[in-house]
Amino acid sequence: MNRIAALLLLSLIALPAGAREPGRDAQPDPPPPLPEGVELAALITDSRLSEISGLALSRRHPDIFWMHNDSHDANALYGVDVQGRIRATLQLPVPNIDWEDISSFEHAGRSWLLVADTGDNGGIRTELALHLLPEPGTLADHDIAAEVVRTIRFRWPDGARDCEAVAVDVQHGAIYLIGKKRTPPDLFRLPLWPEENQPPDTLHEAERIGTLAGIVQPTAEDLARSPVYGRYRSQITAADVSADGRYFAVMSYLHIYLWPRHRDGWGAALAQPPQQRDLPWMAQAEAMGFDAEGRALWLSSERLPAPLIRMDLSVQP
Structure with missing residues (x-):
């Protein structure tokens, strides 16, 4: 990335949150440097990725991430390189009602992707879907055949909720889902490989197994400064389990x-x-995933130009 692009991105992502809120006339302070261990890798500007809501590292193609947009956009996954360029497009034969996260993993010698159609801003959906597909062996544009995609249909045990964070633990054959708007966030589990003898249209019920501790909630000052957005900032938008x-x-x-x-x-x-x-600071941080070794996290945002950021986990905060 050239110096001009890097300076532009720093001006977009490094401003304090309050400095960019509507209705504040004061001039913002100069942007602070990125924290130690946080590296700006690229600036994504392609309009096809106008609302990045999920990110997962490819298990087959080095330095490639699979990304997707949010609700009612193209039913497509985009292969993006570390320079932020789209290198492949996968057209899926399932609708994008509200895709919110993506996971990648290896199982039985194959690389897999899981797309979570679990968003529900209005709290009205009675059925949600997790779509499983093998990762293609070539990095090119593909139309994914319907028979290749396996869909896990499910519902919540206690009523509708929004969910933007889904992770796969392949070693234990489980999918973990985290509710977004409840306090504390609740944690659910589904089997990654439901029993083979079940009909493909079986409606599974997610199992509630606990809540998340230690999630920082907005202060009274946060809510006073931004009544509309202050309460959203603690909500969980992405999840992943290291390989x-x-x-x-x-x-x-x-x-x-x-x-x-x-x-x-x-x-x-x-x-x-x-x-x-x-x-x-990012405009709307909603995409995150581990690197292959579990030593770093990759992050991105829903707003263009979207940063592609690497966070080194070996650097202590």
């Missing part, structure tokens, strides 16, 4: 939270106080 199964990460609009695996499972782990890291 080695050792760590669970979630993201809010302001923070990253990390938990190590617990011998009693992720329900017990996420009930413990997490390690917390501040995000650099």
Whole structure:
């Protein structure tokens, strides 16, 4: 990335949140440097990715991320390189009602993608969907055949809710889902590979297994400064489990939270106080995933130009 583009991006993502809110006339302070261990890799400007809502590292193609847009956009996944350029487009044979997250994992010698159609801003959906498909072997534009995609249909056990954070723990054959708007956020589980003898249109019920501890809630000052948006900033927008199964990460609009695996499972782990890291300011941080080694997180935002950011987890906050 050239110096001009880097300076432009820093001016977009590094401003304090209050400096960019409508109705504030004061001139913002100069943008602070990115935190130690946080690296700006690219600036995504392609209009096809106008509302990035999910990000997952490819398990087959080095330095490629699979990304998608939010609700009622193209039913497409985009392969994006570390320079922020689209290198491939996958057209899926399922609608994008409200795609909110994506996971990548390896199972039985194959690389897989899971697309979570779990968004529900209005709290009205009685059925949601998780779409599983093998990752293509070539980095090119593909129309994915309907018979290749396997859909897990499910509902919540206690009524509709919005969910933007979904993670796969392939070692334990489980999918984890986190509610967005309830306090504290609730944690649910579904089987990654439901029983083979079940009809494909079986409607599964997500199992509630606990809540997330340590999620910072807005202060009275936050709410006074921004009554509309202040309450949203603590909500969970993305999740991932590292490929080695050792760590669970979630993201809010302001923070990253990390938990190590617990011998009693992720329900017990996420009930413990997490390690917390501040995000650099982004317009709407909703896409996050681990790198292949679990040593760093990659982050992006729903607003163009969208930063592609690497957060080194070996650097202590």
